[in-house]
Amino acid sequence: MTALEVTVNGRTHREDVEPRLLLSDFLRHTLGLTGTHVGCEHGVCGACTIRLDGAAVRSCLLLAVQADGCTIETVEGLAANGELHPLQAAFREHHALQCGFCTSGILMAAANLLEQDGTPTRDEIVDMLSGHLCRCTGYEPIVDAIAQVAGTS
Amino acid sequence: MRVLDYVSVHDAGRLLNPLIVEGQVRGGFAHGVGAALFERIVYDEDGNLLTGTFMDYLCPTAADVPSLRMEHLETPSPFTALGAKGLGEGTTMSAPVAIANAVADALGVDALELPLTPARVWELLA
16 A cells, blocks of 8 residues: 545545555545546546646546645536536536536536636637547537637637 | 538427427437447457447547537427427437438449448548
8 A cells, every 4th residue: 555645626635545546546436526437447538537736637547646745626626615616607508518427527627728728719629628528418518618618609 | 521511400399498409419419420420330250349449439529520500390299298209319310311311422322331431431432
């Protein structure tokens, strides 16, 4: 077992973990943060996307021990003070989710995009979104929702 | 190959929640585009699945799904209390057919196999 210290959504956790434990499984099973979803487990579908030290990453492609000392944000940290994050509110307004499996990963990647570039164009949003698989929505409502928050719709 | 325009019209009776209706049509359309252009299950001659991961089995992404024009007819069903009919993933069925027919018409062929991968379209052109 390896000692691990990470800050997740503002709270510091110290845990002893197996070196082989994936970061996605650490978040879900050790910390109980099941908002991060696990789809393909080989970095294609994007469902497990989180923010790690301010970058959108796939938590299924990292070991938990690689995140030692890092700051992580998951979908559970998006809403503040009982209020939906503007992206979450826009997703609801545009019906940008149906089953919701891909949603948490897309929300984290979109939050990251908006933080890095406050006014992404529709093409830039589609480019970011092309790293995520959604089987329900046909993507267009997701692009609409992100573009609305970006003010570029 | 690019889909330049696509129009989808359904009669789902009375639309109880237009957002859900449009979500089903858009999602079904994305599935249909996948079936028409990308998604293919391949086995080798020993029966091993060669397309068991998303690296080998292509699902349409945001950049692959063309924009969609959508219209609705509302003929209330006389058989249900609220006049609604079903619209679960309606366009899933029609999109592969429409895209296949467009390609068949453009190339002057009357038999083709889905998905229309670049290699298959190339063979049709030969």
